[in-house]
Amino acid sequence: MPPEFVARCREQFPALRRLMHGREIVYFDGPAGTQVPQSVADAVSDYLLRHNANTHGAFATSRETDALMDDAHAAVADLLGANYSDLIAFGANMTSLTFALSRALARTWEPGDEVIVSHLDHDANFSPWVLAAQDAGAIVKEIGVNVEDCTLDMDDFRSKLSSKTKLVAVGCASNAVGSINPVAEITRLAHEVGALVFLDAVHYSPHAPIDVSDWGCDFLACSAYKFFGPHVGILYGKRMLMETLRPYKLRPAPENLPGRWMTGTQNFEGIAGVVAAIEYISQIAGGSGTRRDQLQASYAKIVAYEQTLSAQMLNGLAAIPEVKVYGITDTKRLGERLPTFSIRHQALPPKRLAQYLGEQGVFAWHGNYYALPLTEVLGLEPEGAVRLGMVHYNTPDEVTRVLDLLRELK
Template sequence: MTLYPLDLIRSRFPALVNSRTAHLDNPAGTLVPEPVIAAVAETMATASANLGGHFAASQRADAIWRAAHEAAADFVNAASWQEIVIGPNMTTLAYQMARVIGKTLKPGDEIIVTRMDHEGDISPWLDMAERHGLVVKWLPFDKETWRIEPDNLAPLLSSRTKFLALNYASNMTGSINDAATLTAMAKAAGALVWIDAVQLAPHHLPDVQAVGCDFLVCSSYKFFGPHLGVLWGREALLRALPPHRVRCQSDDLPDRFSTGTPQTELMAGLTATIDYLAWAGEQTGHSGTRREKMAGAYQAFDAYEAGLTRQLVGGLTALPGVRLMGIANPNLFSRRVPTISFVHDRISTHRFAEALAAEDINVWSGHNYALEPARHLGLSEDEGVVRIGIAHYNTAEEIDRTLAAIAKLVPKAAMS
């Protein structure tokens, strides 16, 4: 069995070289390896041109654009690169597609959104409902299992259900939903299913074929890449939906949903990100296709991150006054990503974040755009949670430092 090559992996990230900063703010955005930075810079130097020209720089840009779509197709296991739409971020893509999907719906049709999602997978659909007179149903999550259970979804489905927006993993609780089962239920009722996999993608390799959904979105800056959003949609659906576009835009896929001049340099970075993940698979003893190597990398990431998660959760739950907002049973860690959120019965979440920042430890506090989960859990919208997010380049020493910094505050509160 190949040992996890932590030092080699960390050496690929310039932000980690000769730095003591503990980057545990990963759910908001991960670090970027050197090959991604180099690909962006090289493209800006050698392919800073629009697509479709006869000259060399434009032809290089064409090749970069195509390669990025092919790489993203490998990442999500799409049937074709033409099923990939690349945009500035997930939220912008969701708003764009809400305008498109909304055109196919009629007043009185029902859509389902969840109490578990990031606002980027709620507000676009609420806006769509308002524009088209749709009925909105809210899908809760179970406060004991921390997941959306089939029993939560079943009562909301009917012949009028036309659309379900579902998150794969929560950016607050870290819980992973059984997306395949929930998707199958909604599809059986005749609904389209949109999956937000933004928080899943840094920790598990998405597979649209296995899930059976109609759309899946993720953000490359959450899985070690540049600031881009990636949308996968079934080819037949993408060809049938009426896009928003300029009159002279191509009707080909994915052109019909790709408005404006593409961010070619960031697309080069996206391909380099996918290749980095394949490289990580090779370093952890895996071979085969690019996707097979990525799958191997994620297998190694998951095993390594699980150890850090046990360390962090165990340390937090031992502190007085700390309450975890998510699965704390180590036997159930396969049902969560390593995004750990907590509150304290007397200490402000922002005070924790400020104290950790003073010790060069990066974490977030507040609702972090998980507005509905905060409300569902009865949390203050301003206070929200302290959120600590582990990635495959973090270390046990960083977790120890984080726990020590948190523990400095907790005894003071206990004595007050």
């Protein structure tokens, strides 16, 4: 049985009560987008039905939308550990915000400058920087991966840093295999040579606490639909950079923060859901203090619980000879990975395996999950693998159910 706090959490997610063949569905598709609690759907609906308006008008619903945006910037600042709410920008999604930032940064690069990306990343933290570098005549260097456990080759990273490095772009964790990157160390090393650091926290955000102040990164992006909210992108940046870089923007759009980075009319109803999602996370542990304190307490509980799921999954997969697991498999290293597992089974190719699981009420993704830099290195193209991704609303019983299905295949 799941711990009491997990049972309380599950009660808040209507999707978890959906049945298939008389049994509850197992949602192991969280890395592509988590389910949402009722409070998030209620917040979206309430905004649309009672407060729907654009901002900065001289009437009630517009003033209410202004207040919502203030609340949302403050809530996300608490989530990310940012000291100021005006350093938070919203957008359509992480990919769009990253492309916008990459164009602005590329204006500051010159031929011969260097940009470092990683083979462990989602392509949204790879291609935008490669394309921007090409436009500026900059040189792209790629951090290699330790293939045996799918971790970044830090020695390779150090060897690629130089006084010519202008930007280092890495993920906080791999959306394909769950490896957690040492982002504080990466940031420190990059800053020693005068480079900026962009972190992709999309996959990391539902699993562990983000602290941009402690990590020291210059930019960080994530997406609310990965941490139990709607489809809204989020960008954080240090004040000097957010104020001095020139974004591509419309002439009437504001020059002050955060408006100069928020292109077009925002998804206000979605942003209302973002606030509700952050409030949901903050209440998981039932802690006291500031919202940031409550979030930290909740994430501590999430990390501990998800590591028990990871240990159960790894031990179970290790007992199935037909299954190959990509990434960290040593249960003594649970602190270096998230509960995200890419596998292949000898009995079925990835797409057919995902279909087999789906027919049994287990929802999991197949392919490369846009982590193309990694699947190319691992030689998994064009079929990719099958990803089993868990979050805190998943249970040990669900892990057992999936392992039983994999064992039945011969």
